[in-house]
Amino acid sequence: MQGIEPKVHTNLTSRMEYFRVLLQGAVEEADAQTSDILVKISELDELYKDYLLNKRNLEKSIKNYREYHNDLQRKVTVRLRELRKKAREK
16 A cells, blocks of 8 residues: 555545445344345445556556656766766866
């Protein structure tokens, strides 16, 4: 979860747990309609899958940016050393 906003993750997981408890309670009620429950469960499942996909994409983007930044920093450092060395030689 490094690089991901912890509040977003915590908020989403707590909301999912709340909905899960509500759905379990609805199943236990005698007059609950099964079709509504199945629709809510499938919607919740889709939201969670979207969340996981977005999380993976964000983590990949952060990793790619970090690699790109480190590569640029290495190139600049090497070039800076070369320029300093040339300046000292003059």
